[in-house]
Amino acid sequence: MTQQSTDAGDLMSLCRRRGFVWPSFELYGGVAGMFDYGPTGFSLRNNIVDIWRDIYKRGEGFVEIDSETVNPQEVFRASGHVDQFSDLMTYCSVCRSPFRADHLVKDIFENPDVLSPRELDVAFAANGIGCPECGGALGPVEEFNLMFRTTIGPGSSRVGYLRPETAQGIFVNYLNLYRYNRDKLPLGVIQTGRGYRNEIAPRQGMIRMREFNMMEVELFVDPDDKDWIRYPEVKDRTLTLVPNDTGEPVVMTLDEAVGKGIIANRVLAYFIHVTRELLVRLGVDPDRLRFRQHLEDEMAHYAADCWDAEALLSYGWTEITGIADRGCWDLSRHAEFSGTDLTHFKMYDTPRETEVERIKAKRRELGPRFKADAGRIASLIEAMTPADIVGGRLVLDPDGEALEVGDDLFEVVTVREKVSGERVVPHVIEPSYGLDRIFYTVLEHAYEYDAAKDYAVLRLKPEVAPVKVGVFPLMEKDGLDEVAREIHRSIHSHRVEAYYDGSGTIGRRYARMDEIGTPWCITVDYEALEGEHKGTVTIRDRDTSLQKRIPIGDCGRIVGELLEGKPFDAL
RNA sequence: GCGAAUGUAGUCCAGCGGUUAGGACGGGGGCUUCCCAAGCCUCUGACCCGGGUUCAAAUCCCGGCAUUCGCACCA
Numbered sequence: 284m285t286q287q288s289t290d291a292g293d294l295m296s297l298c299r300r301r302g303f304v305w306p307s308f309e310l311y312g313g314v315a316g317m318f319d320y321g322p323t324g325f326s327l328r329n330n331i332v333d334i335w336r337d338i339y340k341r342g343e344g345f346v347e348i349d350s351e352t353v354n355p356q357e358v359f360r361a362s363g364h365v366d367q368f369s370d371l372m373t374y375c376s377v378c379r380s381p382f383r384a385d386h387l388v389k390d391i392f393e394n395p396d397v398l399s400p401r402e403l404d405v406a407f408a409a410n411g412i413g414c415p416e417c418g419g420a421l422g423p424v425e426e427f428n429l430m431f432r433t434t435i436g437p438g439s440s441r442v443g444y445l446r447p448e449t450a451q452g453i454f455v456n457y458l459n460l461y462r463y464n465r466d467k468l469p470l471g472v473i474q475t476g477r478g479y480r481n482e483i484a485p486r487q488g489m490i491r492m493r494e495f496n497m498m499e500v501e502l503f504v505d506p507d508d509k510d511w512i513r514y515p516e517v518k519d520r521t522l523t524l525v526p527n528d529t530g531e532p533v534v535m536t537l538d539e540a541v542g543k544g545i546i547a548n549r550v551l552a553y554f555i556h557v558t559r560e561l562l563v564r565l566g567v568d569p570d571r572l573r574f575r576q577h578l579e580d581e582m583a584h585y586a587a588d589c590w591d592a593e594a595l596l597s598y599g600w601t602e603i604t605g606i607a608d609r610g611c612w613d614l615s616r617h618a619e620f621s622g623t624d625l626t627h628f629k630m631y632d633t634p635r636e637t638e639v640e641r642i643k644a645k646r647r648e649l650g651p652r653f654k655a656d657a658g659r660i661a662s663l664i665e666a667m668t669p670a671d672i673v674g675g676r677l678v679l680d681p682d683g684e685a686l687e688v689g690d691d692l693f694e695v696v697t698v699r700e701k702v703s704g705e706r707v708v709p710h711v712i713e714p715s716y717g718l719d720r721i722f723y724t725v726l727e728h729a730y731e732y733d734a735a736k737d738y739a740v741l742r743l744k745p746e747v748a749p750v751k752v753g754v755f756p757l758m759e760k761d762g763l764d765e766v767a768r769e770i771h772r773s774i775h776s777h778r779v780e781a782y783y784d785g786s787g788t789i790g791r792r793y794a795r796m797d798e799i800g801t802p803w804c805i806t807v808d809y810e811a812l813e814g815e816h817k818g819t820v821t822i823r824d825r826d827t828s829l830q831k832r833i834p835i836g837d838c839g840r841i842v843g844e845l846l847e848g849k850p851f852d853a854l
Numbered sequence: 855g856c857g858a859a860u861g862u863a864g865u866c867c868a869g870c871g872g873u874u875a876g877g878a879c880g881g882g883g884g885c886u887u888c889c890c891a892a893g894c895c896u897c898u899g900a901c902c903c904g905g906g907u908u909c910a911a912a913u914c915c916c917g918g919c920a921u922u923c924g925c926a927c928c929a
Contacts, residue, residue: 292922300864300880312902312919368929374855429928448929483855483927491928577929586929605929715929737879738891758888786882790890797890809887821889828890 291597294730295488297739298324301799303726304489316485316493318719323799326749326780328496328722331565332475334746335498335716338561345471345500346463350452352477355435356442358451361620362613368429368447373403374422384424387412400424429480445479450713452476453501454613457625461503468627468709470503475718487598489723496718502550503709505629506611509548517556524590525575532573545576547588551608554714558592558604565721566744567603568728571595574606587612587710594724603720611708618708630704640669642677643696652692660686664693729800741800742826745846750782752842753796753804759785766835767807770820774839779846797825803845805838806830824851 298304302321306313320328339345359365373384384403391410403424406412413420431445446452453460453472464470475498485491518538525532526545535545537552546552555574563569577589592604618625644661653660663679671677677693679686729741745751754771756763764785775781782801784792789806796804804823810816810832819832822841831854833841841854 296865306920309902309920313921315920364929372855372927480929486922486928582929589929602929607929736891755889758886761887763887788890788892789888790892792891793889794891804890806889808889823889830889 290732291488291727293732293739294597294727297730297741297798298726303327303799314493316482316491318489318492323749324722327725327743327747327800328718330747330749331718331722331725332498334565335475335561336473338557339471339473339500343471343557345473345502346460347473347475348453348456348460349474349476350449350456352446352479353433353435353443354446354451354455356444357620358455359430359444359447361616362451362454363616364430364444364447365428373407373424387421429482431479431481447480448478448715449474449476449497449499450501450613450715453499454617454711457503457614457617458623461627466628468503468505468629470709471500472503473498473500475499489719490596490598490601492719498716498718500554500714500716502554502712502714503614503627504550504712505627506707506710509550509608509710509712511550511553514549514553517553520556522556522559523573525573527576527578546590547608550712551588551590551606554712555590555592555606558606558714558716562592562594562604562721562724564744565747566725566729566742567594567721571728573600575600586610594720594728596724596727601720601724602717603724604714604716606714607712609711609713611710613711614708624706625708626706627709628704629707631702634701634703636699636701638697638699640695641665641698642667642669642672642693644693645691648692660688664688669695738794738797740797740825743800743802745802748800748802749780750796750799750801751779751803751846752781753792753801754781754783755789755792755804755806756785757789757806757808761809762812763807763809766811766820767805770805770807770835770838774842779842781842793823793828801825803842803851805833811835822854827851 295304299306301323303324304318304320307317307319308314336347340347356365359368373387384400388403388406388410391406400423407421430447433443433445435441435443453474456472460470460472475496477494478497479494482491482493485493514537518541519536521534521536523532523534524540524545537546537556540546541549541552546555559569559572559574562572571594573593574590575593577586577591582589587608587610589605589607591602592606593600594603595601614625617623642665644664646657646661649657649661660679664677667677667679672690672695675690677688679688725743725747726741729743730739731742732739741748752774754767754774756767767785768783771781771783782796784795786792787795793804802825804825806821806823808821811818811820816832818836819834820838821830822833822838823830829851831851833854845851845854
């Protein structure tokens, strides 16, 4: 049943023909790595976003924001993208081959990626390093940053970048969000939006885009509590994991994976599961879905642990979602670069009271003896701890000259201290969904082509299908068209898209709907007008081609029920 | 970014110095009681862009852009 190797070209052709996606700027020859969404595609994409939002906003109670796509340079200095997201490149002056400059000196330097372009130039000359391809001289080392750079405002005083991920917009709003959440963790924030990466060579259609859509979730949690309240509900569910120690797929329960230390913690495990549920609900084939742990050296500069949801596409296993434990990296960095405290005040369940021994100066004795210096000496005494007392005496050091004081001037007292909490930098769990890749995966996994009949069907889940129901008159005359238009009007709404089609033969119209994945079609035939079936029409199921007769007046209700998940057989 | 191949209606293909640039499918309109891309009539619509060679370029040459494949790159 399942198409073994979907031809990406055939599917892309269908996508263009049927209004799913179009290569951008085709009118002017096109730009690699950029695509526009057509009406059916955008509808499908919106449906995907709606379901994602349903899971995180309604299901988990997360809040949604929207932030700017152009960010000042400081943001990406803090995030590390200015330094980490660029590669130092050099080009052979003879054969023009490009090379990562730091890779060429990795045998010479312990840590070549800290070298500056200038230092690398010098290193090439000093060590006689030439082009690995042809031996030619290497050109000057240049920085190639994958971020699109711009300036904010007139002149070029303020450098800005188009964001390479939406996440930073959430991190820079941490304090606002934290207050909005009334100073509590966990704090879940979601955002959809575009990110931009100036890919050197975009390939593989929608898989590597220069301007792409993300659905990002940032969950701020207590670093000492990486459990999740709903974890027990899902702990016995199984999924396919590819841990980075063996690299071999294994099927196991979440609890087993956490227990064996394969998945770092429960909250990460929970959201890996949530991701699986979401992707399957959207129509990703469970048999072509796995979760692969990043290799140690593959982890992003910010990640503590990272799992990719990978889908098997005609391009091979492809990352469609990354679920990372970013630790405290982002907030620590933004705190450092902005000079602002970005912490969570973690209240203890009960304030911790401890008894501590402190040294207390006898100010009554000090005053008369030291006059004006008394206050200073008192604070010096109180800065000491009981452990500093030797033979009942303390040695102070005012102005570099030793001063010994006896216990007539101080006493050891026991005080009760109350600590009601501590400040911690929240850790961030980030499920980051590549919307365009998910969109493409949903299409590829839904696509089925029968070469014998030259017939293509998109077996989209009804929930994501751009058009829910096609409405046809068997022939566009004799009043059949009027009945069909009336049915169309009664069903078509902003939630349920219905499509009226009266042109061409009936088979052609079914074929058109099958090609955009419309799950059901209603046809008004002559029996609707007279005879024993008067007042009824047929409804056809895309995946089986089976038809049932239903009363005209019930069409809207029945389509609604089918969308709710009622099986077609049960009609 | 390098190398190779390719670029003709919406799609797939033909044409390879002089053609009203041809077909199939699709799309629009019409006819047909028409339920799975049926049939008949009819209409629609293309030489990637820019230079050059030539009396004449879709066709040959150069450059650009794009696509595909290798190499390189890729949170």
